[in-house]
Amino acid sequence: MFDPDSLPYYDPLIETKIAVITGGNSGIGYYTTLHLYMHGFTVYICGRNSHKTNTAISDITKEAKRRLIANGGVLQNLGSLKYIHLDLTALKSVERAASKIAKMEKKIDVLINNAGIMAVPFEMTRDGFEIQMQTNYVSHFLFTMRLLPLLRECNGRIISLSSIGHHFEFSYWKMDQLWDYKPNMIFTWFRYAMTKTAVIQFTKMLAIKYPDVICVSLHPGLVMNTNLFSYWTRLPIIGIFFWLFFQVIGYFFGVSNEQGSLATLKCALSDDINIEKHNGKYFTTGGLETKSSYVAKNLDDAASTWIWTVHELKNRGFDV
Ligand SMILES: NC(=O)c1ccc[n+]([C@@H]2O[C@H](COP(=O)([O-])OP(=O)(O)OC[C@H]3O[C@@H](n4cnc5c(N)ncnc54)[C@H](OP(=O)(O)O)[C@@H]3O)[C@@H](O)[C@H]2O)c1
Numbered sequence: 001m002f003d004p005d006s007l008p009y010y011d012p013l014i015e016t017k018i019a020v021i022t023g024g025n026s027g028i029g030y031y032t033t034l035h036l037y038m039h040g041f042t043v044y045i046c047g048r049n050s051h052k053t054n055t056a057i058s059d060i061t062k063e064a065k066r067r068l069i070a071n072g073g074v075l076q077n078l079g080s081l082k083y084i085h086l087d088l089t090a091l092k093s094v095e096r097a098a099s100k101i102a103k104m105e106k107k108i109d110v111l112i113n114n115a116g117i118m119a120v121p122f123e124m125t126r127d128g129f130e131i132q133m134q135t136n137y138v139s140h141f142l143f144t145m146r147l148l149p150l151l152r153e154c155n156g157r158i159i160s161l162s163s164i165g166h167h168f169e170f171s172y173w174k175m176d177q178l179w180d181y182k183p184n185m186i187f188t189w190f191r192y193a194m195t196k197t198a199v200i201q202f203t204k205m206l207a208i209k210y211p212d213v214i215c216v217s218l219h220p221g222l223v224m225n226t227n228l229f230s231y232w233t234r235l236p237i238i239g240i241f242f243w244l245f246f247q248v249i250g251y252f253f254g255v256s257n258e259q260g261s262l263a264t265l266k267c268a269l270s271d272d273i274n275i276e277k278h279n280g281k282y283f284t285t286g287g288l289e290t291k292s293s294y295v296a297k298n299l300d301d302a303a304s305t306w307i308w309t310v311h312e313l314k315n316r317g318f319d320v
Pocket of ligand 1: 022023024025026027028029046047048049052086087088089114115116117118135161162163164165219220221222223224226227228229
């Protein structure tokens, strides 16, 4: 692991740096936002709940000042934090959020597709996608494509959070495979794996199609104290066992929420990450480059996933 303070800082009075993050109010996204803010970025936090996001903005502001004072009160201009409403389960909301940002900014330096849900019960969204597929992948695809012109203005970076769980997709499954079978406890992981494989495939395709932007995907680490596991830990009675189970995993293999943000921060800020060497690559905990699954690496399958997504969005009135 490395110290995020060692990453480049941009004085907002001299240079404006813009970051957009989905789900920056909680878990890994919270610490990613905190550090970007401390590194001088204007951060657009895109979230579905205004109360939660505004509370996070106020907490992050306080925490950044507390850390500056604790570090000896070094004078350092902080960035700024702005809330944008975004519900990833509604494509219209995604489009609205992107156009609001596009009206306010001429360029985006970093886009972080961070928000996600994991292993929830089967549900279809009003747009007609399985809920994990839309939240984790399809809506981020649309969001990214809408913001791409702004990212291309400044050779920006696109960082998308995948997961080690993508390995559960052990052979390429057709994108309209819903896995709506029982028991949910097994098939929900197949649905999650498909979304996180699609995130890696999307990143690889973006890197090929738009080589002027740095596109990477990553697994942040096993970060057991975020809200990602709350569906399982809140189940009546057996929730306690799941909570204990997650705590044990966390004790032996886990990292803290803040350490979980390091891979994203390295990909977002480090001068060591560059287009020639890293475009389309997959990283893991702490920002180390690693290999994705055999399925996620296959470019023919990645192209099929891309074509499916473009068609599905077009069928719903969203041309990308
Ligand atoms: N934690 C891990 O061990 C782990 C491992 C591998 C990958 N990841 C990935 O890391 C990312 C961050 O997860 P986390 O662990 O930090 O979980 P988290 O604390 O639950 O954060 C998830 C964020 O996504 C937001 N979100 C969920 N559904 C949304 C929707 N429909 N519209 C807008 N925002 C939505 C949540 O907003 P609300 O607060 O409003 O719910 C929250 O801000 C996810 O993509 C996850 O798959 C995590």
